[in-house]
Amino acid sequence: MSAQPDEGRTASDAELLLEVEAVEAAYGEIHALRGIDLAVRRGQIVTLLGANGAGKTTTLKTISGLVRALSGRIRLAGRDITGLKAHEIARLGLVHVPEGRHILRGLTVEENLELGAFTVRDAATRRRRLREVYEQFPILGERRGQDGSLLSGGEQQMLAIGRALMQEPQILLLDEPSMGLAPKLVTETMGIIRRLNEGGTTILLVEQNARLALQLADYGYVLENGEIRLENSAEALRADRSIVEAYMGSG
Amino acid sequence: MSLTDILMQQLVNGLVLGSFYALVALGYTMIFGVIKLLNFAHGDVYMVGGFVGFGVLSAVGGTLGADWGGIAVAMFLSMIAMGCLGVVIERVAYHPMLAAPRLSILITALAVSLVLQNSVLTLTDGQITAFRTDLGFGGLEIGHVFITYNQMVLVGTAALLMIALETFVSRTQYGRAMRAVSIDKDMCRLMGIDVAKVIAITFFIGSALAAAAGTMAGAYYGSIWYFMGFLIGLKAFTAAVIGGIGSIPGAMAGGLILGLLEAFGTQIPGIGSEWKDVFSFSILILVLVFKPTGLFGKSETERM
Numbered sequence: 001m002s003a004q005p006d007e008g009r010t011a012s013d014a015e016l017l018l019e020v021e022a023v024e025a026a027y028g029e030i031h032a033l034r035g036i037d038l039a040v041r042r043g044q045i046v047t048l049l050g051a052n053g054a055g056k057t058t059t060l061k062t063i064s065g066l067v068r069a070l071s072g073r074i075r076l077a078g079r080d081i082t083g084l085k086a087h088e089i090a091r092l093g094l095v096h097v098p099e100g101r102h103i104l105r106g107l108t109v110e111e112n113l114e115l116g117a118f119t120v121r122d123a124a125t126r127r128r129r130l131r132e133v134y135e136q137f138p139i140l141g142e143r144r145g146q147d148g149s150l151l152s153g154g155e156q157q158m159l160a161i162g163r164a165l166m167q168e169p170q171i172l173l174l175d176e177p178s179m180g181l182a183p184k185l186v187t188e189t190m191g192i193i194r195r196l197n198e199g200g201t202t203i204l205l206v207e208q209n210a211r212l213a214l215q216l217a218d219y220g221y222v223l224e225n226g227e228i229r230l231e232n233s234a235e236a237l238r239a240d241r242s243i244v245e246a247y248m249g250s251g
Numbered sequence: 252m253s254l255t256d257i258l259m260q261q262l263v264n265g266l267v268l269g270s271f272y273a274l275v276a277l278g279y280t281m282i283f284g285v286i287k288l289l290n291f292a293h294g295d296v297y298m299v300g301g302f303v304g305f306g307v308l309s310a311v312g313g314t315l316g317a318d319w320g321g322i323a324v325a326m327f328l329s330m331i332a333m334g335c336l337g338v339v340i341e342r343v344a345y346h347p348m349l350a351a352p353r354l355s356i357l358i359t360a361l362a363v364s365l366v367l368q369n370s371v372l373t374l375t376d377g378q379i380t381a382f383r384t385d386l387g388f389g390g391l392e393i394g395h396v397f398i399t400y401n402q403m404v405l406v407g408t409a410a411l412l413m414i415a416l417e418t419f420v421s422r423t424q425y426g427r428a429m430r431a432v433s434i435d436k437d438m439c440r441l442m443g444i445d446v447a448k449v450i451a452i453t454f455f456i457g458s459a460l461a462a463a464a465g466t467m468a469g470a471y472y473g474s475i476w477y478f479m480g481f482l483i484g485l486k487a488f489t490a491a492v493i494g495g496i497g498s499i500p501g502a503m504a505g506g507l508i509l510g511l512l513e514a515f516g517t518q519i520p521g522i523g524s525e526w527k528d529v530f531s532f533s534i535l536i537l538v539l540v541f542k543p544t545g546l547f548g549k550s551e552t553e554r555m
Binding site for chain 1: 424427428430431434435437438439440441442443444445446
């Protein structure tokens, strides 16, 4: 199986890794999903755009099992995961890095990473992954003994992503990875996401900075009031003036 | 006896008392950590643990002897039994209430406390049960200070249990997960941690430690009754608050500090031993007023 280049990307025949079908969910009062359909193929970066409160975070939480889907189907690599508990879904290799990074306060950088590999019983495998994460993010190795919550924002983002990598994800759900970061760090974070993807990790990205997200992504969905308003290749979305004006103004 | 001798003697008494407080306070603080519940039934788990230990000792004492060997077996079995009871209490009474307002689950804890107390009240007719053992009164005299072997075994056992707990919490994946669950449950779920299982393990360990204290206290003081968990429950709560509720080292330190303060407090002229509970709860009030986060507690501010 080979993905076709460029314009053919959207029609890629790569395996469907994540399928969301007519999913409805309620979380709080305004963050409701009213029938979401989306698909992510293996190897892609797919981005979810939309205004605050459109339901982007709820979509991710519903996929990862933190919020229960009221109806609809979610499949991971063909397997129905609708209604599974969040920790069961995580063990299948769908790893959600939530908004705000959620570093465990009071635990060291290394303990945070070790817990990322909680489900890995074999200590040697855990150590190997730990070494790989330190190779990828040397700063985390330098700070391994420090309280993870005392790192700078950028370092915390690396820790959050590194911790997710400890789970060896098939697909990463990233919620606003650039939030609260200085511009230079935003660029760095985007570089990290690109590298991860080139290394074979499939990514579903929610990002407030739509311009950046569409530069990285292969495909994009625009969410409005809990519904998919439109979808297209990232290239086409970048060229769509109405999208640019509606969702990239603040970018 | 010189003043130093009196103080040394109170140091020993304080350590014994503090060991009981610390063991019970640990369960309080661990359970508070994972589900943010002040488990007011915890003192009663200690009480039931004492009765189960007594029951086992009555059954096996004939063959194993009712000295520390038999008591160790009784304590171990009581720990297992109370660990399981703790898991059942969490499943049946608390788990369905986790999404409810905080006050509801607190009232549930009071209900569980009443159920345990009244069950034992009914079974024992409210009588004090003599916890007969073959423990002697031998000991070592160091200077003018007399330390019984019982006191040494008791403090030593409590220390071993606490070292085991500390090792579990800091070295094992489930121990780390327990700390993680007390910080951020949803993040734990996303890391593949079965939060319900971690909560169950926490209840098992916390209740087992209370059972160890209950059995040892019964053997040491020689009697048990249905109301004996009430006061130590409040004392353990005080100890947990002194140490910083939610903190495991805090509960250990808080228990010992409270035990020592009580022992020394009775020596202050004008404060006899009949005032020692007033003394303890005055300390609770002072801590709550001046250092509500306790010795090892962290404030809830989070870095963005």
